[in-house]
Amino acid sequence: MPTVAGLVAIVFVVSHIIPSDPAALVAGEAATPEQIAAVRKKLGFDQPMHVQLGAYFWKLMQGDMGNSLFTTRPVWDDLSGRLPATIELTLAAMAVSTLVGVPLGVVAALRRNTWLDHAVRVITVGGLAVASFWLAILLQLLFSMELGWAPLNARLQGFPPPAVTGLLTIDALIAGNLGVLGKALAHLALPTITLAVPGLATLVRFTRAGVLDVLQSGFVQYQRAMGIPWRVIVWKYVLRNALVSTVTQIGLLFGILLAGAVVVETVFDWPGIGNYAFNAIFSSDYNAIVGFTLWAGTVFILVNLLVDLAHSAIDPREARS
Amino acid sequence: MKALVFIVSRLYRDRSAFLGALIILALVVVALAAPLLVSHPDAAWAMNPQVRLRPPGGEFLFGTDRMGGDIYARVIYGARITLTIAVVAVGVSLLIGVPVGLVAGFYGHWLGEVLMRVSDIFLAVPQIVLAIAIALTLGPSIENVILALSLTYWPWFTRLVYAETQSLKNEVFIEAAMALGVPPWRIIVTHILPNVASPIIVRTSIGMGFTILTAAALGFLGLGAPPPAPEWGRMISESREHLPDAWWYALAPGLAIFLVVMGFNLLGDGLRDILDPRIRRAQHGRG
Amino acid sequence: MAAADILAVRDLAVAFASDAGLAQVLDRVNLTIRRGEVMGLVGESGCGKSTLARAVLGVLPENAARIGGGRVMFDGEDLLRIGPEEMSDRVRGRRITFIPQDPYGSFNPLFSVGDQVMEIMRWKSKRRPEGERGYPRARRAADRAEAIELLRQVQIPEPEAALSKLPHEFSGGQRQRLMIAMALLPQPDLIIADEPTTALDVTIQAQILRLLRKLVKGRGISVLFTTHDMGTAHEICDRITVLYAGQEMETAPVDAFFVRPAHQYTARLLDSLPNPDREIREIGGEIPRLIDPPQGCRFHPRCAAATDICRSQRPDERAVAAGHVVRCHHPHEGARHAA
Numbered sequence A: 001m002p003t004v005a006g007l008v009a010i011v012f013v014v015s016h017i018i019p020s021d022p023a024a025l026v027a028g029e030a031a032t033p034e035q036i037a038a039v040r041k042k043l044g045f046d047q048p049m050h051v052q053l054g055a056y057f058w059k060l061m062q063g064d065m066g067n068s069l070f071t072t073r074p075v076w077d078d079l080s081g082r083l084p085a086t087i088e089l090t091l092a093a094m095a096v097s098t099l100v101g102v103p104l105g106v107v108a109a110l111r112r113n114t115w116l117d118h119a120v121r122v123i124t125v126g127g128l129a130v131a132s133f134w135l136a137i138l139l140q141l142l143f144s145m146e147l148g149w150a151p152l153n154a155r156l157q158g159f160p161p162p163a164v165t166g167l168l169t170i171d172a173l174i175a176g177n178l179g180v181l182g183k184a185l186a187h188l189a190l191p192t193i194t195l196a197v198p199g200l201a202t203l204v205r206f207t208r209a210g211v212l213d214v215l216q217s218g219f220v221q222y223q224r225a226m227g228i229p230w231r232v233i234v235w236k237y238v239l240r241n242a243l244v245s246t247v248t249q250i251g252l253l254f255g256i257l258l259a260g261a262v263v264v265e266t267v268f269d270w271p272g273i274g275n276y277a278f279n280a281i282f283s284s285d286y287n288a289i290v291g292f293t294l295w296a297g298t299v300f301i302l303v304n305l306l307v308d309l310a311h312s313a314i315d316p317r318e319a320r321s
Numbered sequence B: 001m002k003a004l005v006f007i008v009s010r011l012y013r014d015r016s017a018f019l020g021a022l023i024i025l026a027l028v029v030v031a032l033a034a035p036l037l038v039s040h041p042d043a044a045w046a047m048n049p050q051v052r053l054r055p056p057g058g059e060f061l062f063g064t065d066r067m068g069g070d071i072y073a074r075v076i077y078g079a080r081i082t083l084t085i086a087v088v089a090v091g092v093s094l095l096i097g098v099p100v101g102l103v104a105g106f107y108g109h110w111l112g113e114v115l116m117r118v119s120d121i122f123l124a125v126p127q128i129v130l131a132i133a134i135a136l137t138l139g140p141s142i143e144n145v146i147l148a149l150s151l152t153y154w155p156w157f158t159r160l161v162y163a164e165t166q167s168l169k170n171e172v173f174i175e176a177a178m179a180l181g182v183p184p185w186r187i188i189v190t191h192i193l194p195n196v197a198s199p200i201i202v203r204t205s206i207g208m209g210f211t212i213l214t215a216a217a218l219g220f221l222g223l224g225a226p227p228p229a230p231e232w233g234r235m236i237s238e239s240r241e242h243l244p245d246a247w248w249y250a251l252a253p254g255l256a257i258f259l260v261v262m263g264f265n266l267l268g269d270g271l272r273d274i275l276d277p278r279i280r281r282a283q284h285g286r287g
Numbered sequence C: 001m002a003a004a005d006i007l008a009v010r011d012l013a014v015a016f017a018s019d020a021g022l023a024q025v026l027d028r029v030n031l032t033i034r035r036g037e038v039m040g041l042v043g044e045s046g047c048g049k050s051t052l053a054r055a056v057l058g059v060l061p062e063n064a065a066r067i068g069g070g071r072v073m074f075d076g077e078d079l080l081r082i083g084p085e086e087m088s089d090r091v092r093g094r095r096i097t098f099i100p101q102d103p104y105g106s107f108n109p110l111f112s113v114g115d116q117v118m119e120i121m122r123w124k125s126k127r128r129p130e131g132e133r134g135y136p137r138a139r140r141a142a143d144r145a146e147a148i149e150l151l152r153q154v155q156i157p158e159p160e161a162a163l164s165k166l167p168h169e170f171s172g173g174q175r176q177r178l179m180i181a182m183a184l185l186p187q188p189d190l191i192i193a194d195e196p197t198t199a200l201d202v203t204i205q206a207q208i209l210r211l212l213r214k215l216v217k218g219r220g221i222s223v224l225f226t227t228h229d230m231g232t233a234h235e236i237c238d239r240i241t242v243l244y245a246g247q248e249m250e251t252a253p254v255d256a257f258f259v260r261p262a263h264q265y266t267a268r269l270l271d272s273l274p275n276p277d278r279e280i281r282e283i284g285g286e287i288p289r290l291i292d293p294p295q296g297c298r299f300h301p302r303c304a305a306a307t308d309i310c311r312s313q314r315p316d317e318r319a320v321a322a323g324h325v326v327r328c329h330h331p332h333e334g335a336r337h338a339a
């Protein structure tokens, strides 16, 4: 929590020294200097920084993140309205990275130094080096413009299934509407791939290294000497040991995904929080910027808690100590 | 010197690290020799609307952009921007991050504590978000991109050096030196710094790649060097309005970023293998 | 191979590839184990004991090890001719089980002891029909009851509770008891115990050895027991084969081995033992490099009795007494005094 508070303070200060004058933006182009000054006073921008910061924290503790200067709606409402889109995208990317990355890492380790391992290595090295916005453009060029398989931009709009979770794919599933599900997935595909690539590459590398380490250990040799089927040794025992360090990576992955979301959502016009943050930054929307930071910091800390929980699920020694 | 010979000879044997080193060497050469590689001195900035959006081939190896600029020449000159940003930003991060980590790790002083907390805060939020905020505050220019990246990357070095220093502090040879009354600054310089050098070198190489990617993202978002500077990220951003017809527009700059980042990553991996046999290849991700 | 033999290793050659070249780790080794006996394989560290054990089990490291020839006859069947899948499925863990050297590292720290014991039962229990895929409840319950009974026999306190504990909650000695139980559970014909007491405290070693001997004798199970410790071999073995630098030197019943060693190497080895009434005499010279091993008898560079023939020709087997075979051109005459 102190970390989040510190984070908010830093971003608050940084965002408030952005030289453009938000009061002028809010007041409109035709506003007179007096009108602008009035707006500034109304918004509290004439106060010294520490007073503003104190006031912000005070309101925050009452659950009020202030209003967005740009959309004029409460930042909380803006964020929660955009939350499902980001969650859907981030979870999808997380799922792809994990479900593809972990098995790929295991297989690369098992087939060490074969053409498969080398191929995986080339892909991961490439995945870590490719700029996501460039990858996005390549994907759009190929799959949207050339092949026409996936829509160019944005999230599925119009005729949404009845909102339950706010995640279109899940809601479509719940409603049993496969047509909408297909469309929602088509919209989701390219941003998900773009966002997933660096995380996937990271996970492959960690899993591979972890599995190679575990394969050397005495208990693997013992089980092999006792004739336990190799697939059982690998997928039940070795994998769990390798996952201990991979889970930490999955936690860190969330940071990568959050960062990536700002760029990927912007490129694909995805109506999520990353996109919101980007616009907020460009329109000097203090409250929105700070609100986003608060959200990102909180998510980061929550994810770390989850990682700790996952650790004790995997490693019973931790659960018992 | 001996150490350097050792590193170079080992690098030579590790094929992928060697490839990485070659790519980086090529980047440096291209950046330095840019004027010799283009047809005339202004090639990267010249605008010839009559040849705008020409596909690759003939006079224009990688095609032309929306202003009729030669993408080949612009990518060549872009290497200068990229290299400058990466070297200066990572250099400044080193200059801030290493001393802070050393002091905080060695003395564990209240100031060290505070600095570590501050670095925690920086690490708790995606670097690019902070960098965007700072770059915006300062306005779009190369100098400000460098500043934004330096201000947000130093905590990585601090963390690394801090952790290493803390564990070294309890080593027998350090404790012995302290018991002998060797002044702390000498212990730091003669005993601790050489021992943390390896991870720092590795992190520097990886950090270069990472910084180049972030800088390109800033450029892409419109926060980098203002036009007409031949900045790779911005070139990719410009291309979006001309797709799919000008398919080549983003190709060369994107490939350039890809190659250069890959070069630093491969080199970093190789250096890690050579300098730190404890840690296997592959035990790191982005960042 | 006689019907009374459970295992007969014949002229087994194994090499390891390394950067420096091929290391000839086992050179045409012969070893026989009779049904129901504890056979000791003794020799200094690095002489190839574990390599022989792994070769029998079929778990030599695939990328480095090369089998240069020979046969491993187990109950009338050459194990070197059985494919890896079948070896793992039908032989390992079922007919031949294994007790490792390191009871600390041989348990997966993340799984309960019960999980790991029952994994063996699931695949290797005598109740398992050929090719069964799942693990039916009834069989699981019966297997579990059997496991608990065996844990009791190896003197694990509160065997039922023990199954739900994690490996690190047991002492080294207890873990090795668990390993012994796991080796016995599939009711094998042969147990390969690779230095099973080396990692344990001296005080615990004797207990474990007695326990192991009692349990295998009661069941008529044969054991290949490797050790570099003569005292340990003396305590548990019926017969002993000495291995030196990848060649077997001498095989004898345990008493004859200690009282009337026939090989120059064995005699020197026994002389080097700490003995209350004699000084320790080191064996001069060094263990040879296996990449470029001595020709003939590999012991000849260190042997006082060596002659030209020792340098060129590996000695054939020579019987010096009933069941006492030596491979030496100049076997040691007469009995050693006091053992």
Ligand SMILES: Nc1ncnc2c1ncn2[C@@H]1O[C@H](COP(=O)(O)OP(=O)(O)O)[C@@H](O)[C@H]1O
Binding pocket: C016, C017, C018, C023, C025, C043, C044, C045, C046, C047, C048, C049, C050, C051, C052, C061, C064, C290
């Ligand atoms: N995986 C391996 N790769 C290369 N050489 C090996 C390997 N395993 C064992 N060796 C070599 O084989 C020889 C015998 O080793 P080992 O069978 O473990 O001896 P022991 O069990 O008698 O101590 C040693 O010289 C050792 O260095």
Ligand SMILES: [Mg+2]
Binding pocket: C049, C050, C051, C194, C195
């Ligand atoms: Mg051994």
